Amino acid sequence: QIEPISGASYSTAAGAAGVLWPRSIFVLVSDDGQRFFPAGDLAAQAADRPATGYATFRFARIDFRTHGRYVAFIVDPTGSYTFCDEIEVLSGDPGWLRTPVSGESTSDLQRFFVDARTRVAIARRLAADVGTVRRELESSLQISAAVRARLVPELAAAENEVDAIPAPPHDSFRAVLPLNATHTRIFAVHGQAAQARGLPPLSAWVVNPWDFVRPFDEPPAGADGPGTLSISAMSGETRSGAINFSNATGRSMKVALDVDAGTAGSDLRLYEAIWTDTRELTPVADALVPLREGPAFDVPAGMTRQLWITFTPSDRETGTSRGRLRATSDGGISVSIPLELRVLSGSFPARPTLHLGGWDYTDGDQVYGLTPNNRDALIRQLRLLNVDSPWARRAMLPGTYDGAGHLKTAPDTSIFDQWVSSWPDANRYMIFVNASDSLGGVPVTDARFPTAAADWIKFWATHAARLGVQPSQLVLLLVDEPHLPSQDERVVTWARAIKAGEPRVRIWEDPTYTDPAASLPQLLGVADLLALKRSLMLEEGARFVDFYRQRRARGQGLDVYGASGPARLLDPYTYYRLQAWVCADIGAGGSFFWSFVDDGDGSSWNEYAAKKTLYSPFFFSSDDVTISKHTEAIREGVEDFEYLAMLRDRVTLLSRTDPNRAGLSRAIALLDSAAGTVLGASGATDMEWVSDKDRLSAERVRLAIADLLELLR
Structure with missing residues (x-):
């Protein structure tokens, strides 16, 4: 029945295992269960909640003056979790039943x-x-x-x-x-x-592109000028730099940019780093929007804006060119920043060594942030990012099978065909099979299943070969993150049948046992490639990693993947760029990120409306895809890995042909220490972007490798 309501409470706990206090706890009431009226937010006045450490807390309000038969609690968690052990609805004055509930009602609680x-x-x-x-x-x-x-x-x-x-x-x-x-x-x-306070109307200063920036940042006190923006790159690769601009006036400025002839060129691109807020109310300057011809951008009153610069040399001579970037406001205020662009010796390969992917699921166009109108834009951006291992989830349909388990009706190949045509030069074609307890109506417990699975994979391998895709390029994830014996057994059952049908098709599995030895030995045996979860590597340490190093020493392939979020607050340097160095450290051949398309249910540009945690490093709109500092960090990590591969190849060759070559012993020593130096730097395991840390170690080692490559030419 309809009851008078004077308040409500929500009992919870936080402060451990990554659980934080909820941002809001909205309470709504309804007489009929259809039209709900807001009563209040229990978290709005809970200033006395514990600030640190594990604690329990009761969010409560006793200032409602309403009534209803139904009460809805909508909790907005900070992060991915909230817990509750008790909800109370407090009775009120029966006289309130005679007063209609005021305010605007809703019949759509999600909206x-x-x-x-x-x-x-x-x-x-x-x-x-x-x-x-x-x-x-x-x-x-x-x-x-x-x-x-x-x-x-x-x-x-x-x-x-x-x-x-x-x-x-x-x-x-x-x-x-x-x-x-x-x-x-x-x-x-x-x-x-x-x-x-004496700040100039327009200031500019060079910054580390990976450091966290804040809207109220100001030029360093006592700095002697803006500093020099210096970018070094090989022909064919892309490297980044950044300059902050601060407007210390009460009006917005439009700032025009001009690069002088000493450094100008089509290989130098300018981007504006757009400020967006996050669910956690930590603004980030992350989205990178290119500035067009006659480049100019707005610096709002009282804000700092960042200019992002990429350098992709292609036809410049090896060596260093110097010039200046001049920024002039619409009020005539001008600042000048020295530029130094260095073209390193050597050329970057068209196909980098490190395989890269991120569950993009571009076999479809209606998943996560992917739409029919932005799919091509995403594929274009992924190809520019050196992604060579695209993912599908619906491409290999099952077909139907006869009483003996043989393929009776061939699967529809149209989705697979379109997907492959979108990725004609991929190295790996990653398919999440999501193996269930049957295939085309044949249960895994049925004696026909091995025959059915063998026929299924034979069909797809043969069809793929007609499109120019070799069986070894088909890489199947059967069960995602297996961590139970039943999941291991399913992988083994499917994998054995698949291998019997086409042994060249590869199985890729990502077990998440904290003790990797706890997985079924048969699971580890049927996988051609084992993927290590980066967070588990950090949490479990050397014991965990060494288990997989031993697998690799016996010839099994390794990859590394990250699946942390929310993406915007992850450090582009430590989380994204350094993952490639982790791959180099353990001998992994591929780097993957969940997920290039998971945008928190359509909220890249408005995280306030996010229904889920956002994982994609891209910014999605319905018809476009925008890159970010996080995507650029992925690119630079792949390029870092290539420097190591180049040096290793050179050392291998010279050790055989010219073992007394000057600099060779230094190169061998650097190869042995490079990954450890970068991954052992202060803050390298801290994935929070807002933290201050050493974000220059990878760059120092990269340039040291470049110098040795020059010496050993």
């Missing part, structure tokens, strides 16, 4: 959640930035009383607008900073405060 979370996130984003600017106004001794007296009311006026801001249009909103006009005014107050 309500997205709108409510977006509205709350915007309010919290703006409130946090108001707090930052207010602390600046209150603490800076360089801001005069007169300026403070003018800016404090401006900031207060903007703050007063925050709670009244409605949810933005659901389908068009992007969480790009500044989020709205009120946010723009908050940043403008900061710009005026920064100007009052």
